[in-house]
Amino acid sequence: MQLIVIVYLLSLCGFFDFAAAGILDLPQRVFKMMETNKEQSNSTYTFSQDNLNMLQRIRKAGYPAEAHVIQTEDGYLLTLYRIPNKNGSPVLLQHGLLCSFIDFLIPGKDKGLAFVLANHGYDVWMGNFRGNTHSKAHISLSSSDSKFWNFSFHEMGVYDLPAMILYITNITSQPLHTYIGHSMGTTASYVMAAERPEIAQMVRLIISLAPTAFLNHIKSPIRFLTPFAENIEGLLYFLGEDEFLPHSFIIQLMGKLVCDMTFIQEKICTNLLFLILGFDREQFNINLMPSILSNYPAGTSTKTLVHFAQGHNSGKFRQYDYGCTKNLQIYNTPEPPDYNLANITTPFAMVYAENDWLSSIPDVKRLISLLPNVVDEYKVPFPDFNHLDFLWAVDAPQLVYNKVLGIMKMDIH
Numbered sequence: 001m002q003l004i005v006i007v008y009l010l011s012l013c014g015f016f017d018f019a020a021a022g023i024l025d026l027p028q029r030v031f032k033m034m035e036t037n038k039e040q041s042n043s044t045y046t047f048s049q050d051n052l053n054m055l056q057r058i059r060k061a062g063y064p065a066e067a068h069v070i071q072t073e074d075g076y077l078l079t080l081y082r083i084p085n086k087n088g089s090p091v092l093l094q095h096g097l098l099c100s101f102i103d104f105l106i107p108g109k110d111k112g113l114a115f116v117l118a119n120h121g122y123d124v125w126m127g128n129f130r131g132n133t134h135s136k137a138h139i140s141l142s143s144s145d146s147k148f149w150n151f152s153f154h155e156m157g158v159y160d161l162p163a164m165i166l167y168i169t170n171i172t173s174q175p176l177h178t179y180i181g182h183s184m185g186t187t188a189s190y191v192m193a194a195e196r197p198e199i200a201q202m203v204r205l206i207i208s209l210a211p212t213a214f215l216n217h218i219k220s221p222i223r224f225l226t227p228f229a230e231n232i233e234g235l236l237y238f239l240g241e242d243e244f245l246p247h248s249f250i251i252q253l254m255g256k257l258v259c260d261m262t263f264i265q266e267k268i269c270t271n272l273l274f275l276i277l278g279f280d281r282e283q284f285n286i287n288l289m290p291s292i293l294s295n296y297p298a299g300t301s302t303k304t305l306v307h308f309a310q311g312h313n314s315g316k317f318r319q320y321d322y323g324c325t326k327n328l329q330i331y332n333t334p335e336p337p338d339y340n341l342a343n344i345t346t347p348f349a350m351v352y353a354e355n356d357w358l359s360s361i362p363d364v365k366r367l368i369s370l371l372p373n374v375v376d377e378y379k380v381p382f383p384d385f386n387h388l389d390f391l392w393a394v395d396a397p398q399l400v401y402n403k404v405l406g407i408m409k410m411d412i413h
Contacts, residue, residue: 054081054102054134061109063118070167072159076130077137080164083114088123089177090168091408094161096183096210097304098297100134101126103182103391106291113180113391116401123172127164129156129188132298149242152307152320153184157191162199175202178408182209182390183358184304190317190367193344200346205375205412207349207404209390210359213341213367215312217360242302282384283393292392317341317367341370349376349407351400353385376407 058065058081066082081101093104093114104114104126117124128134130151131143141148165176181189186208193200200206303320310321319336321327327334348371352364361379368374380389380399390400 058083058105061105061115063109063115068167068171070163071139072130072163074155074159075139075141076135076159077139078130078135078160078163079128080167081126081128081134083118083124085118085121085123086172088121090123090125090172090174091117091178091180092125092127092164092168092176093117094127094164094179094181094185094188095129095132095298096181096185096212097308098132098300099183100132100298101128102298106288107285107392107396111394111397113396113401113404116397116405120405122177125164125168127160128298129160129184129300131300131304134298136299146242149301150303151301152304153187154191154307154319156184157188158195161188161192162196165199165202169202175204178205178207179203180207180209180404183212183387186210187212190341190344191339193346194339194341197343197345200344203346205347205349205408205410207351207407209351209400209404210356210387211350211352211364211367212359213311213317213339214315214363215308215358216315216366217362218312219357219360283382283386283389283395285392285394288392341367342372344371345373347373347375347412349378350374351378351380351390351403353380353382353387353389355384356387358387375410375412378403378407 055065055067063083066084068080068082070078070080072078093101095101095103101114105112109115109119114124114126131149136143138148143149161179165179168176179189181187189206189208190213193206307320311317314321316338318338319331321336322330324334327336331337350364350368352359352361354361368377382389382395382399385393385399389396393399
């Protein structure tokens with residue numbers, strides 16, 4: 001599947017249209033790409049500039065940094081990164097599908113959400129879901145074992161988030177002030193609040209950026225793949241039974257071959273992102289592309305992709321569908337149970353955008369109508385704002401983060 005994805009990306013990015021003109025000097029271009037990251041301005045901080053490890057990279061931006069490895073109830077080892085402020089209230093940031101904690105750092109110390117929160121005195125924690133680049137370990141299972149990859153966003157909500165929240169509250173000796181999720185980071189928070197209410201009670205407020213639960217109205221072309229989810233075995237065969245899009249040298253190199261600014265015009269690569277997530281050229285900072293390519297994709301399980309596809313097909317937000325026979329064995333019903341959103345008491349604030357092709361307004365409104373305790377909802381006042389603009393938009397601090405900071409200061413009852 002990884003080879004299929006690479007070929008697909010090459011075709012979408014126009015690689016084959018440009019290959020004939022550029023193939024003769026390809027070796028020189030590859031060498032230049034490997035050297036490009038060394039040429040960074042002293043005033044610009046990116047996550048592709050050198051071989052510093054993650055903690056050193058945060059410290060290079062001028063912040064303290066810690067790494068904590070924690071264990072889930074089912075044995076997965078997750079890495080939490082922290083920009084500590086022992087006098088500040090703890091905040092947990094959680095990434096989306098195929099992403100990692102780095103999403104909140106890439107724009108730099110004046111624009112990355114983690115840095116913005118640290119600048120305002122919060123004790124910032126950043127999680128990594130099981131199976132991504134930074135949480136790819138288990139106490140007894142190898143990542144080469146299919147059993148390791150037998151999880152979806154359900155397990156992330158039932159096991160990963162509780163482990164993170166319990167650890168943070170134990171370390172800081174106070175409840176979690178705010179949980180901020182993006183995309184799948186929001187999905188897992190709804191699962192946690194529904195399935196583990198005793199953990200959700202330890203969180204003062206949950207803020208959803210690009211809320212993702214119901215997927216009936218997604219506009220992204222990926223919707224054309226979801227019908228294959230009806231044939232689970234066939235889809236798993238096509239996608240690969242275990243890991244989906246890990247962060248590997250091959251994918252990283254091919255991404256740079258396709259999208260490096262010295263090789264193909266920048267508009268071709270950015271149009272690929274826009275085609276999937278919504279068009280917004282004005283808010284996308286093309287200078288972030290090397291950092292994005294150096295860290296994305298971070299990988300996940302194929303089962304996670306299938307679970308999302310099932311949600312699009314069924315129109316429901318429910319547990320994983322194993323088929324009638326296995327559902328009867330696991331759930332004692334022929335169909336998987338819905339997540340009971342009506343019983344969630346944790347306060348939620350919903351932040352969404354008009355041009356988000358993965359988190360559509362009708363689906364967000366449906367979610368809001370079912371959550372009993374929505375304390376605020378906010379539509380970003382920029383019509384072209386898309387799914388990834390919540391992380392990397394040029395004006396994200398003004399359009400989103402100022403509002404988030406205001407919500408965090410609300411008196412929640």
